[in-house]
Amino acid sequence: MVQQKYNIKFPVTELHQLAQDEAFFTLTENGKDTIIRFHDYSELYKRPGLYEQLFYQRLKCNSPSKVCDILRRVLKKNKVEMTELRVLDLGAGNGLFGEQLHSGGVARVIGVDISKEAYNACERDRPGIYDAYFVYDLCNMDEKMREELLSWRIDCLSCVAALGFGDIPEKAFANAFNLVSDSGWIAFNIKESFLLDSDTSGFSILIKSLLFSDAMEIHHLERYRHRISIDGRPLFYYAVVGKKMFSIPAHIMDKLDKP
Ligand SMILES: C[S@@+](CC[C@H](N)C(=O)[O-])C[C@H]1O[C@@H](n2cnc3c(N)ncnc32)[C@H](O)[C@@H]1O
Known part of the structure; x- marks a missing residue:
């Protein structure tokens, strides 16, 4: 397949003031400029190869291979065969991490993503990577979906x-x-700032409580460069691989329901 090359331009002023999810770029197509935010996945995914060109070529993201490599090493140390793994890939997108798992030979990989465009892009660009792919918001999981996902015996x-x-x-x-x-x-993987004491967002609290509770046994925690920002600064993340010991208890799950 000949990969289309897109004309991407980053803004040049006050870049440091943009939060990671506010970053944007200008895409020029047939003489017309369109501003696209990094998190506008539907705009990214509907153009074949644009997501890869932006994050993987220009911004040097290496997280799918990094996290998969760590998972592979942890499994090996624990004498677990990757080929027996039945993986739920949450936020599967157009299948970049699923592709890593697939080439690692996992037994099953099930994708879940909230975006229909992500699913369409995955079918278009990486068909056959997932054994099943659900366009679904797991925030509001009904009993039917819970049973469906449990039937895949995810480990x-x-x-x-x-x-x-x-x-x-x-x-x-x-x-x-x-x-x-x-x-x-x-x-x-997770941005390093989520692990700071000073971050009191619900998300940070959940991750810190998982890292420091008995619900998950940490096997590998590594700080690494996830990608660069549009002004060339390294963005550091932690890659985490652990073993689930038990489910997050109901009293904590109930708190997550509260806004
Ligand atoms: C940056 S992409 C990462 C995709 C893929 N994991 C990768 O490594 O390339 C983030 C993905 O998370 C998905 N996402 C955002 N909110 C979500 C939610 N509430 N439930 C499931 N997926 C969600 C987006 O649609 C998007 O496909």
Whole structure:
């Protein structure tokens, strides 16, 4: 497939004042400029290769390979076969992390994403990567979906480049965590600031409580450069791989329901 090359321009002023989810670029197509925000996934995904060109080529994101590599090493240390893993990939997008898992030979990989455009892009660009892909908001999981996902006997949850910043909220992540069988594996990455004491957002509180509670046994925690910002600064994330010991208890889940 010949990869289309897009004409992407980043803004030049006051970049440091933009939060990560406010960043944008100008795309010139047929002489017409369109401003697209980084988190406007429907605009990104509907153009084949634009997401990859923006985040992976220009901004040097390496998280899918990094997190998959750490997961592979942790499993090896624990004498678990990757080929036996049944993974739920939350925030699957157009399938970049699913592709890593697929080439690692996992037994099953199930995608979930809130965006129909993400699913369409995955079918278009990486067909056959997922054994099933649900366009669904796990914040409000009904019993039918819970049973459907449980029927896949998930023993690993992955969530890459999708937590926080207006992406996957804590309730969706917690619901997905609780779908994983006990002793299953959890692999995700998260911006370093979410682990600061000073961050009191619901999301930060949930992740810190998971990291420091008995619900998850941490096997690997690594700070690394997730990508660069549009003005060339490194953006550091933590990659986390752990073993689920038990589900997030009801009294904590109830609190996540409160705004
Ligand atoms: C930056 S992309 C990451 C995609 C993929 N994991 C990767 O590594 O390329 C974030 C994805 O999270 C999805 N997302 C945002 N909010 C979500 C939610 N509440 N539930 C499920 N997916 C969500 C977006 O639609 C988007 O596809």
